[in-house]
Amino acid sequence: MTRAAPTQGPAVTLVIGSGSVKCAAAIGVVKALADAGIGIERVVGCSGGALFAAAVAMGFDAATMADITVRTWTREVTSKRNHLGFLRLLAPRLFGFRPDSFGLRDDAPMLAAFRAVFGQQRVEDTPIPLHITATDFLNGELVDITRGDLVEAIRASASLPLAFAPVKLGDRLLIDGYMSDPLPVSVAMKNGGRVIVAVGFESPYQNNIRSAGRFAAQLSAILANNLLKSRLAFQSAAHHSEMILILPEFKQRVGLFDTAKVPYLIEEGEQAALQQLPYLHALLDAERERREPVAA
Amino acid sequence: MQITLTPHDTLAVLAITGSIDSLNADELTQRFAQAMDQGHVRLVADFSLVNYTSSAGLRSLLGAVKSCRLAGGDLRVAAVQPQVNRVLEIAGFTSILNIYPDVRHAVESFTEAA
Numbered sequence: 001m002t003r004a005a006p007t008q009g010p011a012v013t014l015v016i017g018s019g020s021v022k023c024a025a026a027i028g029v030v031k032a033l034a035d036a037g038i039g040i041e042r043v044v045g046c047s048g049g050a051l052f053a054a055a056v057a058m059g060f061d062a063a064t065m066a067d068i069t070v071r072t073w074t075r076e077v078t079s080k081r082n083h084l085g086f087l088r089l090l091a092p093r094l095f096g097f098r099p100d101s102f103g104l105r106d107d108a109p110m111l112a113a114f115r116a117v118f119g120q121q122r123v124e125d126t127p128i129p130l131h132i133t134a135t136d137f138l139n140g141e142l143v144d145i146t147r148g149d150l151v152e153a154i155r156a157s158a159s160l161p162l163a164f165a166p167v168k169l170g171d172r173l174l175i176d177g178y179m180s181d182p183l184p185v186s187v188a189m190k191n192g193g194r195v196i197v198a199v200g201f202e203s204p205y206q207n208n209i210r211s212a213g214r215f216a217a218q219l220s221a222i223l224a225n226n227l228l229k230s231r232l233a234f235q236s237a238a239h240h241s242e243m244i245l246i247l248p249e250f251k252q253r254v255g256l257f258d259t260a261k262v263p264y265l266i267e268e269g270e271q272a273a274l275q276q277l278p279y280l281h282a283l284l285d286a287e288r289e290r291r292e293p294v295a296a
Numbered sequence: 297m298q299i300t301l302t303p304h305d306t307l308a309v310l311a312i313t314g315s316i317d318s319l320n321a322d323e324l325t326q327r328f329a330q331a332m333d334q335g336h337v338r339l340v341a342d343f344s345l346v347n348y349t350s351s352a353g354l355r356s357l358l359g360a361v362k363s364c365r366l367a368g369g370d371l372r373v374a375a376v377q378p379q380v381n382r383v384l385e386i387a388g389f390t391s392i393l394n395i396y397p398d399v400r401h402a403v404e405s406f407t408e409a410a
């Protein structure tokens with residue numbers, strides 16, 4: 001597949017942050033933008049958002065993206081245990097603990113699900129320029145993946161710590177993108193994005209913490225939410241143009257694999273985007289006038 | 297967006313109406329600067345009628361807060377609507393801004409500190 005000519009007409013850079021199945025709200029955002037005649041000139045995705053960013057970059061429509069979500073984001077895809085991982089957790093010396101292969105879940109079903117959707121697609125060949133973010137396990141840096149196998153890139157971006165093993169890409173060992181920035185607006189800024197639509201999600205806090213797993217999830221949510229806020233504070237202050245935050249609020253509780261709620265998530269995302277459309281239109285009109293000043 | 301400046305004894309209240317975004321953030325920045333030029337380094341931004349703020353609006357607020365504090369005063373924000381507070385909160389601004397439930401409390405906070 002070859003990359004198309006740059007989008008004609010009004011367009012934005014779309015950033016989809018981490019948020020597990022809640023990232024399906026981005027489908028509604030994309031639908032609202034498309035219905036309003038607003039194109040997407042670049043898309044950035046992180047963790048769960050990487051899957052949807054890839055689908056947007058491929059030019060899939062909302063119905064196709066919803067179908068992909070239901071097929072790929074299932075409990076079955078992530079519930080297969082990695083028994084060696086558990087043994088390495090319990091007896092690291094005996095079973096040879098290695099950070100580059102440590103994970104408590106087997107990623108084979110997830111990889112198969114992603115491969116069924118994206119095949120051998122490469123990141124650099126998507127019709128819309130695509131950036132997938134991950135985190136360098138050795139130094140914590142945000143890694144912007146713009147080349148290589150698309151499925152490997154998504155898998156690296158969604159390497160939920162402890163659950164899935166890091167991914168070796170080139171000379172880097174990569175873990176989940178949310179560990180360096182849950183909503184990587186900086187990637188859009190560095191690539192010249194002016195009008196940036198950022199779809200972000202806060203990590204949910206646990207109601208009942210009665211296991212070590214939930215305890216760890218609570219710690220992770222605290223860190224991720226504080227990181228989200230601090231990064232957004234800096235990026236808001238530093239961006240030279242405009243960033244429109246879309247932060248869908250879900251009245252219904254959404255579990256990690258609540259694919260039954262995908263239609264609800266899409267609707268909430270679309271409604272959140274529709275609220276921003278009047279301003280977005282005015283902003284894009286102003287951008288067009290700035291680029292093409294009316295001849296005197 | 298509409299802005300009305302009301303001077304008090306030792307401070308000024310800027311009542312802002314509408315959306316603060318990149319199409320009008322410069323105007324807000326100028327109004328903050330004008331208030332400071334008039335000697336008001338203690339400012340209260342009445343947000344009761346602000347229904348939206350974008351990153352451009354956040355930058356305007358940040359610049360005004362820094363200028364006021366450098367001059368020994370402060371910009372305090374009052375009556376922030378929930379949808380605007382969510383943006384302030386998610387962008388970390390609630391950790392650096394002094395925010396009050398209404399203008400009266402914001403004005404009194406300066407008196408208490410004096």
